[in-house]
Amino acid sequence: MTGKKSGLVQQLKQEVPTLLSTHCIAHRLALASGKAADTMPYLLKFEKLVKSIYRYFDNSPKNMSRLESAILEESSDCVRFKQVFHTRWLIFEGCVRAICENYSPLISVLAEDKGAKAPGLMKSIPTYKFVYTSHFLADVLKQLGILCKTFQSSSIDFTSVSSCLEVTVGEVKRLTESKQGKMCFKAAVPDSVDSSGESEYKGNVIKDSEKQRVEAERACEQFGERVLVNLEERFADVGDSKILRGFCGIFDPSVFVREGGVLEECIRTVSQHLGEEDLREEYMRFRGEVIECFARVANDANSVCQLALRKRDMYECVVDAAYRLLCIPVSSVECERGFSVQNLIKTKLRNRLDTRSFYLLMRFQIDGGPKHSFDFAAAYGKWKNMKSRRI
Template sequence: MKNIFFMTSNNLPNMLISNLNELCIDQGCSSLQSLKVDRHTTYEHSTSVQEMQQSMVDVINDKFKNDLSDSKFSIMVDESTDISVDQNMLIYVRFLEQSLGCFEQKSVLLDVCKLRDGATAEQLKNTILSSFDIHDLKINNLVGISTDGAAVMTGKKSGLVQKLKSENPSILATHCISHRLALASGQAADSIPYFLKYQEIINAIYKYFDNSPKNMARLDKINAVMMSASNSLRFKQVFHTRWLSFEGSVRAVCDNYTSLLSVLSEDKGARAQGLLKSVSNVKFLYVSYFLADVLKPLSILCKGFQSSSIDFTSVSASLETTTSEVLRLTESRQGKMMKDFKTSVPEFVCENGYFEFHGHMIKDSEKQREEAERCCGQFGEKVVENLKDRFADVGDSKVLRAFCGLFDPAVFVTEGEVLNECVDIVSDHVHEEEFRDEYECFRRDVMSNYGKVANDVNSVCQIALGKREMYGIVAEVAYKLLCVPVSSVECERGFSVQNLVKTKLRNRLDTNSLYLLMKLNIDGGDQKSFDFAFAYRKWKNVKSRRICGY
């Protein structure tokens, strides 16, 4: 079983088990010889391997059911197409696990489901409910769901969320914050014609080097001469659906700009000369250095939003900080890269229409400078506007914002309209008459006895959960606030594992085999701590085994 676990963790095919066992025997592990009861029974057939994988997955699922018990939980759902053009839906479960007196978020892969009849909202709902039945989960315990925001997921009339809410009206739904952030930035760029052209130029640069080892070798050679090879980044492709990855592409252009111009200048081909004309002007240079500054805080925010443990309590503060920084960089143009740019560029346009930039002549004009400043300003303002629109407190986000207000020390220490509004919204959501009185007792308890430790929303939620026997309704609200996912990033990571497991060479894996391999890979944990003895007992008791003497 340990060998099978090792192969699964390293995405090796099951057919290698006999070779791995033989290698271990050659290294002195004689106990594996007992697997070969006779020449027909070796327990190395694909069916035997899958039975052992199933036993190990059963051990993981038993622990999950024991940890979850009858607690509330949330789900993260997304669908994708694999290498065999099969449409699969991944379902992750998120719940709170108590560890050392604190409640921490934990996410596990629940199921991998093949969508045989298309990804309609009704099909998605039936698939989820069927998976709940298999894993003994109750729809009434579902408190939240996070999706990518596609119409089939969040449609107001007949989307998946609405269909699940018809089964349990108290479910809180969120649109993945990472998707919203990418859409806010991408749509801001789409609204500015030059930014669309800029993206085309970046991709043209990438293809110029990626498709030609000769061009790449010339670039490396020039970087080596300039002693910048160790610091420069490789040119990267830009994808519209992953617009925030643009930061790495822009940074690579800025780092390699001088070398880029040298390579293009040496190449007299029409393609190279066309690229040279597009990049050797002040407009392209200005936009590149501006984006290198502005995209940096957005990229950092994006990485923060992809954390497995992020919850609604930490979204607002991070978003506000980033929005302020983007606005500051847009208005002041005083970011690190822009400062370097301004020190290398003359304040006024030269009479000949060119200036020297690190040994290369750059075309310059008042019109280009004005257009560059204008489109950069429009982009920054549009990003801020889109972020405010996409992260507005509407629908279930308004309820979650009210949840935050109840446990925010800055709000509940002073009675006022903000606190009263939060209490009203939460009261309507929980439908409990005793909530107002219970919350008031909890609030006064925290202010009187926990003033030194109640520093933020999360710490106050931990107090509520720790005193759940006294403040049951308040604790339930705190549990929801920490449990409801704000991102479906776990599903994206799951699809990455899916693509590592199901490859061109393993394209015939069925859905159950794919699930077993992904489950062990994602939730199997460390091999040293896995309970193989329990897995063996499960495997042994499934049916009669000749190796066990019956």
């Protein structure tokens, strides 16, 4: 759909040259992390091992019961293994964190099982390479997961995307260079390899060698580097992204209150895109009025855009830019959240819901607020008085 020659976006732009196209920021983040692992053989193997661990316990209530009993013997917290999908690599954070925190109970359950699956898992799990990769991914994917949740917020706009992304990029870069995170795996194993080819970790014997250590560190380092490269490519200020950055800059209070090259570049970009030669002069008048009269209420880009809309008769070019910035969606999260609510409400047992009832239930689920604050007595009274009822 976004082909450079005959894609749908290009055909639409031929009809409307000022049309802007953007990609959901949450999907871009997921693709950046997923594609970073696709070209690395060990991480693909690691993904299969994590899936095998999940299926081993999910398909057997007996195995799950044994695992929970072993976990409760060590601590009161039980972090369950989660299902993983190749197209949703960010969900790995919960999976690898469960492996790291439940490693000893996991090994004890597998060691006691005499079936066919457990010995196969025991060949790959109690190794330095597997445990090191689990801890590194738990640290890196936690940072990406925090960013993903931020991108899924209903209040996020284009002006806050860059700042959130810079923080995450800095953390991923630090973890990649230091090869050590909060999970502190390297501090729990010996610094050098024993002649026996084994090391002890949390009271469990794991296979260890100098080759495994080098390969593990190299694989994790490459993953971190490729994540950073993919993030830079997918969130680069080129094409329509550069134009959107310009729209954000002229309405973002953190940018327009300071005169300088950044603001001038944003004004130039927006003027060229809209083809409005008088935009700069009109915008500077609008900017001066906002700084002088509305500095207290103009605390984000949305409020500045609303101020422009209130003065649409005075600043036509600025209002046009404000409309464009407000109508461009940052992500498709709200749409997909609606589909998820739809699937939760309209199940096989409720397939006869009419359209209006279904619509009201979805609105209540999405916008109704916390259920404990709902006034059921008032709702019952209104329902009772709508018509004569036998109660």
